[in-house]
Amino acid sequence: MSANTTFPSLLKKCATERPNEVAMQEKRYGIWQPITWHAYQERVTDFAHGLAELGVDRGHVVAVLGDNRPEWLIAELAVQSIGAAVVGIYPTSINEEIAHIVETANIRVVIAEDQEQVDKLMRLKVSLPNIETVIYYDPHGLEKYDEPYLREFIDVEASGREWAAANPGWLEKRLHMAHADDLAVICTTSGTTSRPKLGQLSHRNLLSMAEHLAQVDPITAKDRYVSFLPFAWIGEQMLAVACGMSYGLTISFPESAATQRSDLREIGPDLMFSPPRIWESMLSEVQVRIDEAGWLKRKVFGWGYDIGDKAAHRKVTGQSLGLLTRLRFAVANQVALRPVRDQLGLARIKRGYTGGAPLGPDVFRFFHAIGVNLKQIYGQTEICGIAVLHRDDAIDFNTVGVPIPGTELRFTNSGEIQLRSSSVFGGYLNNEAATAGAIDSEGWLHTGDAGYLDDKGQLIVIDRVQDVLRSSDGTQFSSAFLENKLKFSPYVEEAVVFGGPSDNAGNSGELTTLITLDLATVGSWAEHEHLSYTTYTDLASKPEVHDLLAEEFDRANGDLPESIRIRRFALLHKQFDPDDDEITRTRKVRRSVINERYADIINALNRGDEAVDVTSVITYQDGTSVKRDLTLRIFDLTNYVPPMGLSRRPVWSGRR
Numbered sequence: 001m002s003a004n005t006t007f008p009s010l011l012k013k014c015a016t017e018r019p020n021e022v023a024m025q026e027k028r029y030g031i032w033q034p035i036t037w038h039a040y041q042e043r044v045t046d047f048a049h050g051l052a053e054l055g056v057d058r059g060h061v062v063a064v065l066g067d068n069r070p071e072w073l074i075a076e077l078a079v080q081s082i083g084a085a086v087v088g089i090y091p092t093s094i095n096e097e098i099a100h101i102v103e104t105a106n107i108r109v110v111i112a113e114d115q116e117q118v119d120k121l122m123r124l125k126v127s128l129p130n131i132e133t134v135i136y137y138d139p140h141g142l143e144k145y146d147e148p149y150l151r152e153f154i155d156v157e158a159s160g161r162e163w164a165a166a167n168p169g170w171l172e173k174r175l176h177m178a179h180a181d182d183l184a185v186i187c188t189t190s191g192t193t194s195r196p197k198l199g200q201l202s203h204r205n206l207l208s209m210a211e212h213l214a215q216v217d218p219i220t221a222k223d224r225y226v227s228f229l230p231f232a233w234i235g236e237q238m239l240a241v242a243c244g245m246s247y248g249l250t251i252s253f254p255e256s257a258a259t260q261r262s263d264l265r266e267i268g269p270d271l272m273f274s275p276p277r278i279w280e281s282m283l284s285e286v287q288v289r290i291d292e293a294g295w296l297k298r299k300v301f302g303w304g305y306d307i308g309d310k311a312a313h314r315k316v317t318g319q320s321l322g323l324l325t326r327l328r329f330a331v332a333n334q335v336a337l338r339p340v341r342d343q344l345g346l347a348r349i350k351r352g353y354t355g356g357a358p359l360g361p362d363v364f365r366f367f368h369a370i371g372v373n374l375k376q377i378y379g380q381t382e383i384c385g386i387a388v389l390h391r392d393d394a395i396d397f398n399t400v401g402v403p404i405p406g407t408e409l410r411f412t413n414s415g416e417i418q419l420r421s422s423s424v425f426g427g428y429l430n431n432e433a434a435t436a437g438a439i440d441s442e443g444w445l446h447t448g449d450a451g452y453l454d455d456k457g458q459l460i461v462i463d464r465v466q467d468v469l470r471s472s473d474g475t476q477f478s479s480a481f482l483e484n485k486l487k488f489s490p491y492v493e494e495a496v497v498f499g500g501p502s503d504n505a506g507n508s509g510e511l512t513t514l515i516t517l518d519l520a521t522v523g524s525w526a527e528h529e530h531l532s533y534t535t536y537t538d539l540a541s542k543p544e545v546h547d548l549l550a551e552e553f554d555r556a557n558g559d560l561p562e563s564i565r566i567r568r569f570a571l572l573h574k575q576f577d578p579d580d581d582e583i584t585r586t587r588k589v590r591r592s593v594i595n596e597r598y599a600d601i602i603n604a605l606n607r608g609d610e611a612v613d614v615t616s617v618i619t620y621q622d623g624t625s626v627k628r629d630l631t632l633r634i635f636d637l638t639n640y641v642p643p644m645g646l647s648r649r650p651v652w653s654g655r656r
Helices: 007-017 037-053 070-082 095-105 115-124 153-166 170-177 203-216 234-247 257-267 276-292 295-316 323-344 361-369 432-438 479-487 519-528 536-540 543-557 591-597 599-607
Strands: 022-028 031-036 061-065 085-089 109-112 133-136 150-152 183-188 198-202 224-226 250-253 271-274 351-354 374-378 408-411 416-420 445-453 459-464 492-499 511-517 566-571 611-619 625-636
Touching (some): 007 070, 085 095, 095 198, 183 203, 183 234, 198 203, 234 271, 271 276, 361 374, 543 566, 543 625, 599 625
Parallel strands (some): 085 183
């Protein structure tokens, strides 16, 4: 990579070499609307000139607030063409989160998707006077808005063409001044322990990451990619933007959130990167479908899954399949496994990635058994999302692989993982104290995660350093490992494991957990069982649901050492909500918030109470709220005996 290589220079290269090939396509009204590389560059050029007319220049930061659309990437490349940087804001963000980013980055221009996002900004405009212009790219519902600071995206493009005619050569000078070390993207951190920080990533950071990833897993211009996760997330910047621009991927945008699954099936991507929640939801969907299928389909899938599971085990450990196994797998693939992959939109997938949080080994194993080459990655926003990765013939469901080329790895005496590479970020925007704590003078990134290498040299991430627990016999373990094991159940959406009061040696007491239901799967089960309910709270209070979960937890406990088994659980009366700060926008649990907000429930779990009284505040759409007093049952698993009869778990979920 040369010193002048940037995202805009790569766009120019693609537009020159492949002008008529499709760069992006968006589904609108059921039809895929293509944009060629030439048209892509023209729109970027026009919008860049339009931003210049609005006063955007080198060193500025422009925010984008909205769902994934071609305009998001056009805006990002246009901003970078000027020499400015873009910061993404999650479309589900609420007022305080938006204000934090706008104020920290000193934002003057915000590009918003639609009326919903524009309304948020209008409410904030009084308290955020620095915002001078709001540009929207979906005009529906905004026709009668006459605020002078509002501009439509296509109008900015049109005025950009006029401004370019009056200022010839202006953009070319900015492009000539561009350098690989220029700030390109600002990504927010997950914010599990505090307010999200704004990580500064240069063109060099992101493009070197893409180069190193492709040395392990080659990427070509023929590969298809469906973009449906927020561009504010480092994962989407990593693959859709950095890898997309480096290797000329065609990026497809679904029509809406409601059509994502069908659009994913229609495109059949070659690459996919999603956080664990996406893979877990796919697994839950399959589990529900198999549960509801006839006995013949269940038997056929169980047979095919067993063959796929054995074949996958040999593949990921670098062993040869052998002729007989190849033949059996070929039949099982056609009859039982490929139809499932097709339903999930993964029929053509060459490799899938998961990261951002640990993925449970059972979930990992399932996807390999049905023929999906799923890999765990490890990284952070501060190192462009990826530093460690599984290799095709060395996938271990309990590890995250080995460092990618160009990445160094070491551990401190306390077991903290530290990383160094050309992808390590340039620090947190306007936060020197946090930057000093994240990067040392030698360029090592302090991840804050604890881990170690196994006997094969693969990295095992335990947990955040401050969250590593010790069981009653002194064994170190990760609450995240147990939580993922519990979430393998299709009925559990979130689980937060707690260690009881520690003894004098620092060993945790009995382990308990607070869980929330997966409303879709438990609702489907309740319908099958003819169990009526009205709301989530009503469903969560049913004794039959507690019995269902107890059976699931007993099964999970069966694979665990005695010292780290779950002893008690409480089913929360509500789901965790990012608007309540209980989880992040990428659905990571904020433990500090949970510990404080549900302290009474946690204390009752630790004491072994039979129930705990809580007060729930329900806020309606009109802004009114009402308090309700509830009693949550605490289920003790210590002497639990599963009921006789057939298990509710599908036949294919047994252990190898």
